[in-house]
Amino acid sequence: MMKFDLASHSVRELNQLLHEQARQLTEREWLVLNPGGAHSIACGIDQELSVTIDGHCGYYCAGMNKKAHVTIRGNAGVGVAENMMSGVVRVLGDASQSAGATAHGGLLVIEGNASARCGIAMKGIDIVVKGSVGHMSAFMGQAGRLVVCGDAGDALGDSLYEVRIYVRGKVRSLGADCIEKPMREEHLKELRELLARADVDADPRDFRRYGSARQLYNFKVDNAAAY
Amino acid sequence: MCGIVGLYLKNSALEPRLGELFEPMLISMTTRGPDSAGFAIYGDEVDERHVKVTLRHPDPKYDWDALALAARELDPQLAWHRNAIVAVFKLAADEATVREWLARSVPDVRIMSIGRSIEILKDVGLPADISRRFGLARMQGTHAIGHTRMATESAVTLEGSHPFSTGLDLCLVHNGSLSNYNRLRAKLRREGIEFETENDTEVAAGYLTWRLMKGDSLTEALKAALRDLDGFFTFTIGTREGFAVLRDPIACKPAVIAETDDYVAMASEYRALTSLPGIAAARVWEPEPAEIYVWERGS
The missing domain is CATH 3.60.20.10 (Aminohydrolase, N-terminal nucleophile (Ntn) domain)
Structure with missing residues (x-):
């Protein structure tokens, strides 16, 4: 295992070493010490690495991740795993706002709570939050799944496209065009798989499903005459 | 930001x-x-009969000694010290009296903070x-x-x-x-x-x-x-x-x-x-x- 100490070296040096692994894989396991809330730790990895960050991180940790498994032993700042393409990012503490923003793929697991705008503009990522999420979560979400084992804040799924949202606790309010939908067998199956992948012990039957009413973003044929 | x-x-x-x-x-x-x-x-607190006021003047060479001398009409035992470009005065007087006296005697002097404990220092x-x-x-x-x-x-x-x-x-x-x-x-x-x-x-x-x-x-x-x-x-x-x-x-x-x-x-x-x-x-x-x-x- 490669140990890298951010108390004595820069984030730029760390990320450069991680990026070089995409060309030639020489070290699969990485332990990052003393992150000290620095921004952009382990951004832009494009290799099957296992990276553990031992402490709280700043903004955009594991952003643009491809293939790697990144574990944060602490809290994550704004935009953890933003624009992730694939791989797994696991936050053992809480995540700040805009977790998993615009991400296209992969799995983001937040073992604590996520604050506002979790999964904003998500485009295919799966997000599993063991705790609760703040307001405007999955705002304008296009694709992927958001699973919340705790409660959701105001305006959940506002202006939603095709993200499927599962919430076990209370939803303070639904956003524009987001509605509750029936939980069919296919959804229970999907949710069971997601919870298992995230290693979260919860019963899919305790969750409710929310999705788009498809009234906002679909072209209305009534408007055809306007063109 | x-x-x-x-x-x-x-x-x-x-x-x-x-x-x-x-x-x-x-x-x-x-x-x-x-x-x-x-x-x-917040620290170096004065008792309830006193007020601590942090003052600043646009002229960095402002004569704080002269002001301290003049301010003895408010409190003959006043304590004060200079800190870089500000001066901190501790006076046995109430807020209104201090504000009124400063506005009348030295209108160019700005009050940065006033209270018993606070000092606001900024630049x-x-x-x-x-x-x-x-x-x-x-x-x-x-x-x-x-x-x-x-x-x-x-x-x-x-x-x-x-x-x-x-x-x-x-x-x-x-x-x-x-x-x-x-x-x-x-x-x-x-x-x-x-x-x-x-x-x-x-x-x-x-x-x-x-x-x-x-x-x-x-x-x-x-x-x-x-x-x-x-x-x-x-x-x-x-x-x-x-x-x-x-x-x-x-x-x-x-x-x-x-x-x-x-x-x-x-x-x-x-x-x-x-x-x-x-x-x-x-x-x-x-x-x-x-x-x-x-x-x-x-x-």
């Missing part, structure tokens, strides 16, 4: 080290605000330079709040820098921008609140001053601010007994809080807290939107 930091000591054994613990927090937020910086430090420039100028690292006290500014709504001037005094021992620092401050300023002027700049935060400070003058508690005033202030804000409010934190309901502006048995610390970002002792074992969390958090001695 701006940076905010606050440190409130629960363990009085740390009070001699307040400045030393607080300075790296302020300096770490330079990247969020390199234009100006300032802090309000234009890099946080590290300003800390050094005022000797922050050597200061003692119970708590401090600070601000590093990246100006957006108004000019980079001393007047636009934070903290803003909002009354006796009270001050405000702000990260964000307000949108309804022009109209609110006009309304507050009609209520008798005076403003010196075009700055949005000064309006928020004036608003709190006005609510507190009308008899609101700090919590009531902050609740009203959530209703009446439109815009983005994370506020930290210093009081004689501690500090309060409030974020607007949309909560675009960051804040993080850390608590141990020894202290409560807040900052715009976690990296401002990493130099604090025992931080690895601290409870660290993000304050909820539109929720008022208050830490005060005896509460």
Whole structure:
């Protein structure tokens, strides 16, 4: 295992070493010490690495991740795993706002709570939050799944496209065009798989499903005459 | 963008080290605000018969000795000291008398802060330079709040820098921008609140001053601010007994809080807290939107 100490070296040096692994894989396991809330730790990895960050991180940790498994032993700042393409990012503490923003793929697991705008503009990522999420979560979400084992804040799924949202606790309010939908067998199956992948012990039957009413973003044929 | 930091000591054994613990927090937020910086430090408290006033004059060579001599008409036993470009006077007098006397005798002298404990020290420039100028690292006290500014709504001037005094021992620092401050300023002027700049935060400070003058508690005033202030804000409010934190309901502006048995610390970002002792074992969390958090001695 490669140990890298951010108390004595820069984030730029760390990320450069991680990026070089995409060309030639020489070290699969990485332990990052003393992150000290620095921004952009382990951004832009494009290799099957296992990276553990031992402490709280700043903004955009594991952003643009491809293939790697990144574990944060602490809290994550704004935009953890933003624009992730694939791989797994696991936050053992809480995540700040805009977790998993615009991400296209992969799995983001937040073992604590996520604050506002979790999964904003998500485009295919799966997000599993063991705790609760703040307001405007999955705002304008296009694709992927958001699973919340705790409660959701105001305006959940506002202006939603095709993200499927599962919430076990209370939803303070639904956003524009987001509605509750029936939980069919296919959804229970999907949710069971997601919870298992995230290693979260919860019963899919305790969750409710929310999705788009498809009234906002679909072209209305009534408007055809306007063109 | 701006940076905010606050440190409130629960363990009085740390009070001699307040400045030393607080300075790296302020300096770490330079990247969020390199234009100006300032802090309000609470300590060296005077008794209830006295008032402590921090004064500044535009002329760096201003004759503070002459002012101290003249001010003996208010209190023959007054104590005072100079700190870089400001002077701190401790007088056996009440706030109104001191304000009236200063306005009449030396209208060019600006009151930075007034109270029993507070000293507001701020200037234009890099946080590290300003800390050094005022000797922050050597200061003692119970708590401090600070601000590093990246100006957006108004000019980079001393007047636009934070903290803003909002009354006796009270001050405000702000990260964000307000949108309804022009109209609110006009309304507050009609209520008798005076403003010196075009700055949005000064309006928020004036608003709190006005609510507190009308008899609101700090919590009531902050609740009203959530209703009446439109815009983005994370506020930290210093009081004689501690500090309060409030974020607007949309909560675009960051804040993080850390608590141990020894202290409560807040900052715009976690990296401002990493130099604090025992931080690895601290409870660290993000304050909820539109929720008022208050830490005060005896509460």
